[in-house]
Amino acid sequence: MLKLNHKKFFSFFIVLFILVTSSFLFNTNSVKTQSSPITNIERGFDYKIIQYANGTYVWMPMPFAVYNFANNSWCDYIFTETKDYIEARNAYITVRIYDGYAQFLDPNATEVRVYMEQWMVQQYQNNKWKDVIGTYSTLISKTVITNSSGIFITKTWSSWAGNLTVIYILKIGRPLKHTVIFTSTSISGKVRFIQSWSGVQANKMKYKKAIDQTWNETTNLSSATLSQSLYFQFEDNSGKL
Incomplete structure (x- = not known):
């Protein structure tokens, strides 16, 4: 029968544990330095x-990334604030946000693609839809957050019906995203959000209701083209966005 000397075994275990622990700590520091x-x-x-x-x-x-012509370098995003508007740029789009509307340009901020974007909330009453608040209403607050993820601009407007909040989310290397919130203070019933684009500099629109669907296409955009799709893009006759 094999007998172990408990004192020797305990000493061996302590030495082994110290060696393993020291090796682990050494490797951890090495990895940490390299990372x-x-x-x-x-x-x-x-x-x-x-x-x-x-x-x-x-x-x-x-x-x-988006190219910064001011210092001739590629950047995750570019943020500028003037007395008239806030400008956010990334690889996909330039967004200029005024008090009552937003304007969309190409990533280099040289060509206007949409002259005016506005949001409205409508209430269904007397068999028709009627505006109760919009980004043309009274602006009551504005906040801007820039961090390692991107640019987050929040604006809130107020009217007799309640408050409308629009969050413009421009993350690094991602298309523009909106979060729209309406808080009612005096109305109830059926309401809907309307996103209105005026002055679209395009000849045709592609659209689809699901990301895995093929694009449908509408040519010769009129002054009042309506789309109820979740995904869409605009192009000129050459296919340029």
Whole structure:
């Protein structure tokens, strides 16, 4: 029968534990040092090159970037605020947000694509829809948050019917997203949201109700084209957005 000397076994276990623990701590520190970049070496349209503390250069894919002509470099996004509007730019779009409406331009902010975007809330009464509040109403608050994810602009308007809040969400390398909230203070019943685009600089519109569907197409846009789809895009005759 095998007998173990408990004192020797205990001593061996302590030594082994110390060796394993020391090795683990050493490896952890080594990994931690390598995972701490010294600096960003280069940002491209869809990549970034960084240098680690041990001198290693690493290329990594990144979300699409927007070009900043002011300093000739690629950026995750560009944020500008003037006395008239707030401007947010990323690889997909430039959004200029005024007090009563928003304007959409190309990513380089050189071509207007939609001259005016407005949101309205309508109430169904007497067999027809009627506006009760919109982004043309009285602006009561504005907040802007910029962080490593993107730009988040929140505006709230007020009327006799309640408050309308629109959050413009422009994340890095992602299309513009809206979150729209209506808080009623004096009405009830059936209501709906309307997003109105005026001055669309396009000849045709593609649209679909689900992301996995094929595009439908409407040519020769009229002054009052109505779309009830969830996904859509505008193009000129050459297919340019």
